[in-house]
Amino acid sequence: MKKGIVLAIIGIVALVLMGCPPPVANNSASGGNASAGSNPQPKAIVVGQVSVGGYHTMILKTDGTLWAVGKNDKGQLGNAVSDPDADSRELTPVKVMDGVKQVSAGFHHTMIVKKNGTLWAVGDNGKGQLGDNTTENKSTPVQVKTAGGAAMTGVAQVSAGYDHTMILKKNGDLWAVGNNDVGQLGDGTGANTSIPVQVRTAPGGPAMTGVAQVSSSSIHTMIIKKNGDLWAVGFNGFGQLGDGSTDQRVNPVQVKIAGGAAMTNVDQVATGGYYTMILKENGDLWAVGANPFGQLGDGSAEQRVNPVQVKTAEGAAMTGVAQVSAGTNHTMILKKNGTLWAVGANNSGQLGDGTGANTSIPVQVLTANGGKPMTGVSQVSAGGGHTMIVKRDDTLWAVGLNDEGQLGNGKSGADVKELIPVEITVE
Numbered sequence: 001m002k003k004g005i006v007l008a009i010i011g012i013v014a015l016v017l018m019g020c021p022p023p024v025a026n027n028s029a030s031g032g033n034a035s036a037g038s039n040p041q042p043k044a045i046v047v048g049q050v051s052v053g054g055y056h057t058m059i060l061k062t063d064g065t066l067w068a069v070g071k072n073d074k075g076q077l078g079n080a081v082s083d084p085d086a087d088s089r090e091l092t093p094v095k096v097m098d099g100v101k102q103v104s105a106g107f108h109h110t111m112i113v114k115k116n117g118t119l120w121a122v123g124d125n126g127k128g129q130l131g132d133n134t135t136e137n138k139s140t141p142v143q144v145k146t147a148g149g150a151a152m153t154g155v156a157q158v159s160a161g162y163d164h165t166m167i168l169k170k171n172g173d174l175w176a177v178g179n180n181d182v183g184q185l186g187d188g189t190g191a192n193t194s195i196p197v198q199v200r201t202a203p204g205g206p207a208m209t210g211v212a213q214v215s216s217s218s219i220h221t222m223i224i225k226k227n228g229d230l231w232a233v234g235f236n237g238f239g240q241l242g243d244g245s246t247d248q249r250v251n252p253v254q255v256k257i258a259g260g261a262a263m264t265n266v267d268q269v270a271t272g273g274y275y276t277m278i279l280k281e282n283g284d285l286w287a288v289g290a291n292p293f294g295q296l297g298d299g300s301a302e303q304r305v306n307p308v309q310v311k312t313a314e315g316a317a318m319t320g321v322a323q324v325s326a327g328t329n330h331t332m333i334l335k336k337n338g339t340l341w342a343v344g345a346n347n348s349g350q351l352g353d354g355t356g357a358n359t360s361i362p363v364q365v366l367t368a369n370g371g372k373p374m375t376g377v378s379q380v381s382a383g384g385g386h387t388m389i390v391k392r393d394d395t396l397w398a399v400g401l402n403d404e405g406q407l408g409n410g411k412s413g414a415d416v417k418e419l420i421p422v423e424i425t426v427e
Contacts, residue, residue: 046394047426052327052383053105053160055404059093059388059396059426064115066100067093067426070406074108075139076123084139091405091412093426097141105383106160107218112141119144119155119167127163128194129178135194144177147195161216161271167196172226174199174211182219183250184234190250199223199233202251217271217326223252230255230266230278238274239305240289246305255288258306272326272382278307283336285310285321293329294360295344301360310343313361327382333362338392340365340377348385349419350400356419365389365399368420389421397421 048062056070056077068077072088075081078096081088097120102113109123109130120141121130128135131144131152143151144167152175157168164178164185175196176185183190188203198207208231213224220234220241231252232241239246242255242263255263255278263286268279275289275296286307287296294301297310297318309317310333318341323334330344330351341362342351349356352365352374364373374397379390385401398407399421405412408424 047390047396048394049103049379050381050388050390050396051103051105052381052386052388052406053110054107054384055406056105056110057093057383057386057388057398057406057408058096058103058105058110059408060100060103061426062394064099064101066096066098066103066112068096068110069093069408071404072139074124074137076105076108076110078110078112078122078139078141080140082139084137089405089412091408091410093408093424102157104158104160106165107162107384109160109163109165110141111158111160111165113155113158117154117156117170119152119158121165124163125194127179127192129160129163129165131165131167131177131194131196133195145195152196157213159214159216159221161221162218164216164219164221166199166214166216166221168211168214172210172212174208174214174223176221179219182235182248184216184219184221186221186223186233186250186252188251200251205251208252213269215269215271217276218273220271220274220276222255222269222271222276224266224269228265228267228281230263230269232276235274238290238303240271240274240276242276242278242288242305242307244306256306263307268324270324270326270331272331273328275326276307277324277326277331279321279324283320283322285318285324285333287331291360293345293358295326295329295331297331297333297343297360297362299360311361318362323379325380325382325387327387328384330382330387331362332365332380332382332387334377334380338376338378340374340380340389342387348401349417350382350385350387352387352389352399352419352421354419366420368422374421385417387421396424396426398424 046062049060059067112120122141156170159166167175177196186199212226223231233252265281267281270277278286288307322336325332333341343362376392389397402416
């Protein structure tokens with residue numbers, strides 16, 4: 001299996017009513033300070049990766065410097081602010097650290113893999129999700145520790161959920177830390193932990209090995225093995241694990257297609273609020289779980305307990321997909337030709353089509369230049385109510401809710417949002 005782009009995709013929600021986005025995302029997309037314009041004369045930057053959390057955004061430049069913007073009430077931006085509170089935020093990106101390889105933004109915490117394979121963490125730590133053997137919040141990144149107290153090394157990828165963290169080592173072993181109240185850590189215990197533990201195939205059973213990618217959402221976790229098989233663990237109340245049931249799982253189970261066969265040849269997986277998006281090696285896109293806003297993209301609002309294919313407006317299966325990112329209730333789809341598509345909730349303009357209308361069939365993201373489709377996209381990340389986009393020219397674009405300054409264009413406010421992507425400066 002060719003290894004998918006490592007995504008720290010966070011579509012995460014608090015434990016609230018099913019399908020409800022974070023409270024601030026209830027603003028009407030047509031109200032307040034909605035805008036279809038772009039920032040004047042933005043400066044070109046060189047962005048390698050972007051990761052969107054609940055109300056904050058982490059930006060990794062190609063030179064290995066890490067930048068952050070948006071809500072900072074738990075210190076999740078990592079810029080060493082003293083005594084962060086509900087009013088702490090940054091409206092334009094600030095530098096965090098050097099030598100970074102990958103970043104994953106959770107709801108109120110951030111996980112950072114450095115080029116030397118060490119793992120760092122910052123922000124909310126109420127459930128031990130930072131993995132430093134404490135439950136104290138941090139506003140400056142700290143190293144994740146092993147049970148023996150040594151710094152964790154040899155990390156290949158990290159994925160931050162609502163209040164749990166999944167850690168993939170270079171040897172293919174999978175570790176987990178933080179909240180485990182619905183089994184999302186996959187160790188079979190259901191017990192929270194502030195020190196990483198290994199994911200296990202059964203309670204007290206052998207450790208899971210041969211893992212290629214992991215994605216963690218609010219309270220479920222999806223795992224791709226190196227052989228292309230897809231596994232799932234945690235909360236399953238809306239069928240988001242894709243095993244044909246709504247039963248909670250404390251150890252990973254295989255995802256199944258209708259009929260009971262295991263889903264194979266999976267290249268990427270992205271976890272949303274209570275749903276999951278699955279990209280096959282052939283570029284076909286599948287979806288499973290909650291679907292009240294049409295976020296599965298199958299033309300319906302029906303919950304699915306087995307994966308179904310995402311459809312085009314003509315009713316055909318969507319093909320030629322390069323990357324997918326799942327937010328709380330919206331999904332962003334990058335095609336191999338560089339065009340960007342979106343589906344699901346659009347109450348804050350997060351789909352970027354300029355309408356603010358929800359859709360159950362993918363629509364193209366537009367530009368402010370006469371409403372033409374956006375092209376030349378290389379990566380996308382969907383969050384609670386906003387979306388960040390990296391183009392092939394290494395520029396950064398943002399759309400959707402901006403109440404906490406998470407778009408990075410210097411604005412914020414309860415009804416501030418962008419309906420068409422705007423270019424963002426990082427310097």
